[in-house]
Amino acid sequence: MTQQHASPTKDQQEALQKLGEIRGSIDNLDAAMIHILAERFRHTQEVGELKAKHDLPPSDPEREKRQVARLRELAHESRLDPEFAEKFLNFVIAEVIHHHRRIAEGAAATTEPSGE
Numbered sequence: 001m002t003q004q005h006a007s008p009t010k011d012q013q014e015a016l017q018k019l020g021e022i023r024g025s026i027d028n029l030d031a032a033m034i035h036i037l038a039e040r041f042r043h044t045q046e047v048g049e050l051k052a053k054h055d056l057p058p059s060d061p062e063r064e065k066r067q068v069a070r071l072r073e074l075a076h077e078s079r080l081d082p083e084f085a086e087k088f089l090n091f092v093i094a095e096v097i098h099h100h101r102r103i104a105e106g107a108a109a110t111t112e113p114s115g116e
C-alpha cells in the first residue's frame with residue numbers, strides 16, 4: 001500500500017522555511033547548553049578534588065537550598081517554570097555529588113594502607 005503525499009502548498013512551504021529557521025536557533029541553544037554544562041562540570045570537578053583532598057563532605061545541602069531558591073526566583077523572572085528549574089538543578093547536582101563520591105573513593109583508595 002502506497003501513500004500519496006501532495007506537494008506542500010505555498011503556505012506550508014513558508015511554514016517549513018520558518019520551522020527550519022527556528023530549529024537552527026534551537027540547535028545553537030542546545031550546543032550552548034552543552035558547552036555551559038561542560039564548563040560547570042569542569043568547575044565542580046575541581047571542587048570535588050578539593051573536597052576529597054581535605055576530607056570535606058561530597059554534598060552541601062545548605063548550599064543547595066540557597067541555589068534552588070535563587071534559581072526558582074530567576075526562573076520566575078524569566079517566565080520559566082520554577083518547578084522545572086528546580087528539577088533540572090537537582091538533576092545536575094545529583095550527578096555532581098555522584099562524581100564527588102567517586103573522587104573521594106579514589107582519594108581514599110590511594111591514601112589507605114595497602115595492608116601488605
Ligand SMILES: C=C(O[C@@H]1C=C(C(=O)O)C=C[C@H]1O)C(=O)O
Pocket residue numbers: 044047058059060061063064067092093096097100
Ligand atoms: C559543587 C559543590 O558540591 C555539591 C554540588 C553542588 C552543585 O553542583 O552546585 C552544590 C553543592 C554540593 O552539594 C559545592 O559544594 O559547591
